[in-house]
Amino acid sequence: MKDLDLHLVSIFDAVMTEGSVTKAAERLALTQSAVSNAIARMRVVWDDPLFTRHGRGIKASARAQELWREIQEPLAAIRMAASPVRFDAATSTRAFRVAVTDYMSGSLWPSLRQHIERHAPGIRVLAVPYTSQETGARLRDNNIDICIGGLQHMGDEIKLQRLFREDWVCAMRPDHPLARSPLTEETFLEAEHLLVSLSGDPVGIADAALERAGKRRRVAMTLNNFSGAPSLLLSSSLIAVLPAGVVRTHPLKDQIYSCDVPLTLAPFDCQMAWHTRYDRDSAHRWMRALIVQTCNQIWTAG
Structure with a gap:
């Protein structure tokens, strides 16, 4: 690839990441006109409008999104090879955007914060x-760095690492x-x-199992977070099928009664997902290792 092409690719990546010509220019220490001129050249080189105005920012075309996904891994490799600076956790100011349920953040965040401090x-x-349905797209579009949850295969460009296996309990x-x-x-x-539904769908894993057997339960109330479930159970006659860790790691765990679910529900793997563009990123590897270490301490201890 010619030097000009690499220059355009770098500007293109900044514009896609920031969603703004102004912010991309600031990030690259260029003038807005220089970035705008580069976009004009991109449109000729790649034969596509690439960007249109959208509110105060810009909206990328389908072709721009496809190009961005294609360049991420080679661009990351080039940056890693060209940068002699190693990641130093003690001095880094890196920010990591982690898609996570309130149950996972409630369990992980205190220990993570202690280590970080x-x-x-x-x-x-x-x-x-x-939102598990949008995880793959958000990782590909670089809207998040890491996702943690009950995730499935999302394509070769998304890596998965198993953190722990979770069982189900019936709580009341x-x-x-x-x-x-x-x-x-x-x-x-x-x-x-009571059904905890992060998506708002009033059907959960227990309902799917019952449907296969031609049976139904009555979901009288739903909740869009896990942290509020124990308090609601303690103040009502509701029962709930929950991941075992929700009860085990909750501050009210000693006040909640839990037992086996009288259905055949397979345990699920809680996994961590990230895009392959960050495979060799030393800061990203440090954060992933810290998450794995913290999960081992919390879930193995139980």
């Missing part, structure tokens, strides 16, 4: 909403009538259920 005080960890208040004897499928189906 001691060893990497300039590092920032920014939690963003978790300790003086609930169903806590007095072993929970059966019959009494389970007769109960009023």
Whole structure:
């Protein structure tokens, strides 16, 4: 690739990352006119409009999104090869955008923060909403750095690492009538259920299992976060099917009664996902290792 092409690619990447000509110019220490001129050349070279005005920023075309995905891995490799500076956690001011549920952040964040305060005080960890359906696209578009959750294969450009395996429990208040004897499928189906649904869909893993058997339960209430579930269970006659760690790592864990779910529910792997463009990024590798280490401490201890 010619030097001019590499220069255009670098500017293109900055514009895509920032979503703004002005911010891209500031990031690259260039004038806005220089970036605008580069965009004009890109449009000729790649035979596509690439960007259109959108509010105060710009909107990338489908072709621009496709090009950006294609250049990420080779561009990261070039930057790694050209940069002799090694990552130093003690002095770094890197920010990591991590898509995560409130259950995971509630468990992980305290330990992560303790380590960061001691060893990497300039590092920032920014939690963003978790939506498993959009994870792949958000990683490809560089909107997030890492995602943590019950994730599945999202293509060869998205890497997955298993953090721990999670089982399911049925949770309720300790003086609930169903806590007095072993929970059966019959009494389970007769109960009023709380469903934690991050997407708002009133159907969960237990409902899918019941549907396969031609049965249904009554979801009387839904909640869009895990942290509020124990308090709601303690103040009501609801029961809930939850990942075991939600109860085990919650401040109210000693007040919640939990038992096996009287259904066949397979455990799931909680995984960490990132884009291959960051495979060799030393700062990213440091953060991933810290997440793995912290998860091992929390979940192995239990």
